Amino acid sequence: MHYTGTIWRPPFEAESLLLEVTAGCTHHRCKFCTLYDELPFSFRMSPLEDVEADLLQAQLWASDPIARLSARLQGQGAPEAVRRVFLTGANPFALSFARLEEIAGLIRRYLPSCRSIGCFARVTDVGLKLDGELEKLRLLGFDGLSIGVETGDDRALAFMDKGYQAQEIVRQAQRLDRAGISYHFMYLAGLAGAGQGAEGARRSAEIFNQTRPKIIGSSMLTVYPESRLFRDIQAGRWQEESELEKLEELAVLLERLDIPVWFATLGASNAVRVQGTLPRDRQEMLARLREAGRPEHEAPLRRYRAGLKHL
Numbered sequence: 001m002h003y004t005g006t007i008w009r010p011p012f013e014a015e016s017l018l019l020e021v022t023a024g025c026t027h028h029r030c031k032f033c034t035l036y037d038e039l040p041f042s043f044r045m046s047p048l049e050d051v052e053a054d055l056l057q058a059q060l061w062a063s064d065p066i067a068r069l070s071a072r073l074q075g076q077g078a079p080e081a082v083r084r085v086f087l088t089g090a091n092p093f094a095l096s097f098a099r100l101e102e103i104a105g106l107i108r109r110y111l112p113s114c115r116s117i118g119c120f121a122r123v124t125d126v127g128l129k130l131d132g133e134l135e136k137l138r139l140l141g142f143d144g145l146s147i148g149v150e151t152g153d154d155r156a157l158a159f160m161d162k163g164y165q166a167q168e169i170v171r172q173a174q175r176l177d178r179a180g181i182s183y184h185f186m187y188l189a190g191l192a193g194a195g196q197g198a199e200g201a202r203r204s205a206e207i208f209n210q211t212r213p214k215i216i217g218s219s220m221l222t223v224y225p226e227s228r229l230f231r232d233i234q235a236g237r238w239q240e241e242s243e244l245e246k247l248e249e250l251a252v253l254l255e256r257l258d259i260p261v262w263f264a265t266l267g268a269s270n271a272v273r274v275q276g277t278l279p280r281d282r283q284e285m286l287a288r289l290r291e292a293g294r295p296e297h298e299a300p301l302r303r304y305r306a307g308l309k310h311l
Contacts, residue, residue, distance in 0.1 A: 001057060002050045003088070005039050010146050010184070010217060011266050013086045013118060017058055017111070021046050021103055022089030027122060029161045030150075031229040032191070032221060036090060045095065051103060055110035058082060081113035093121035093145060097133040104140035118144040121183075123164045126172035134179035144214070145176070148186040152207030153200040156191040159238070160229070166207045173211035185213040187253070189246045190221030194239035197249035205256030212259065217266040220246050222308050243301035247272060247293040251286055254278070271304040 004023040009016070024036045024043040036042075085107055093100070107114050117140070126147075129137070151157060152166045176183050185208065192200030208216065223230050223240060232238040241249065254263065257278055263285065264275035272292040274285040292301075 001054045002046065004044075005036065007088050008035060008090075008120075009086055009088065010186070012184075012215065012217075013084075013146075016084040016086035016118065017082045017114075018088050019051065019054055019058075019085050019107075020089065021051055021087045021119075022092045022095065025090030026094045027091070027124075027163055029163065031160045031232065032188070032223065032227055034224045034226045037226055043090075043094075045099070048102060048106070052106055052110070055106055059110045082111045083113060083115050085111065085114050085117050087117065087119035090120055091122045091125050092119040093125040094128065097129060097137065100137060100142070101140060104137075104142070107141070114141065116143045117141045118146065121145045121147050123147060123149060123168055123172050126176060127168070131175065131179065134175060134181060138180045143182050145181060145183045146186060146217075147173075147183055148188075150186065150188040151191045151200055152204035153192050153196075154203070156193070156196075156200055159193075160191055166203065169207055170210045173213070177212055182214050184215035184217060185211075187216055187218040188221055189218055189249050189253075190241045192241070192249070194241050194245065197241045197245045198252045201249045201252035202256055205253055205258075209256075209258055213261055215262045215264070216257075217264055218250060218253075218270070219265075219267050220269040220271075220305075222269050222305055224310075242298060243271075243305065244293050244295065244298050247289050250274075251289045251293070254282055254285055254289070268308060269305075271301050 002020050003018075004020060007018060007020070009018060022043065022045055024039050024041055026043045028036065028042040087103070095103075104117060107117060126134070149169050150160070150162060152169060154166050157165055173183065187204065190197065221240070223233065229238065233240060250265070257263070259278070261278050262275070263278055265273050272289065274288045276282075276285050
């Protein structure tokens with residue numbers, strides 16, 4: 001399989017086949033992000049011949065007797081037919097409709113068992129597609145897009161150079177709703193900055209409540225020295241929230257969300273794990289956050305964050 005650099009995927013895509021169709025990010029300007037800094041380019045499309053070769057390899061893996069023997073010797077079950085493909089790269093949905101249509105055609109040819117195709121997407125990627133193109137992509141199997149909205153706070157979005165404002169999240173999410181493409185939001189606690197976490201959460205809830213994500217997965221901001229945000233902190237232009245403020249921010253978000261959604265703190269950036277379905281599990285998750293947010297926990301939580309070499 002052709003993979004370039006570190007491959008990132010949401011935790012809930014663990015069972016999906018990871019297929020590289022892009023590497024890097026078309027935006028590559030978010031102040032806090034260092035995920036793709038190791039690449040010698042900002043963004044690159046994979047040649048279709050590489051994509052086809054990887055699909056052929058995946059096809060053979062499911063039926064190859066050596067693969068079946070290897071799995072049995074390792075105490076694993078026989079390789080199963082691929083049901084879902086997750087396209088890798090920061091935002092493969094930025095590809096043109098024609099390119100995505102070609103990729104879907106190759107997936108259908110080599111993996112007829114595949115039922116759906118997911119990927120990371122920027123809010124602006126959805127805006128590049130016509131309504132009719134979104135509807136056709138749904139028919140081709142695209143569903144369950146993971147969108148790094150990060151926050152619904154306009155001030156934080158502008159400062160972090162996300163490239164869109166909060167109402168654009170609503171507009172593009174509603175277009176996906178009309179096309180029948182489901183989506184997940186990735187939230188990043190801490191983007192509002194010191195003293196602004198609760199207000200950022202309130203503004204985010206106002207925006208999210210106008211949409212219909214299936215999942216809201218929350219990470220916690222970790223500032224690395226290589227980031228533009230670190231330079232802003234050094235220059236006194238921005239101050240990071242404390243660990244307790246980030247937990248309180250999550251609690252405010254959970255209190256204010258009034259849509260049915262599965263909410264979870266996902267990934268290594270979260271020292272405190274909560275997950276559940278809203279509104280059913282709201283009080284249980286709030287109790288966990290408030291227990292973890294006692295004053296004496298700030299120091300160990302900060303040590304945890306300082307020890308994160310990478311997300």
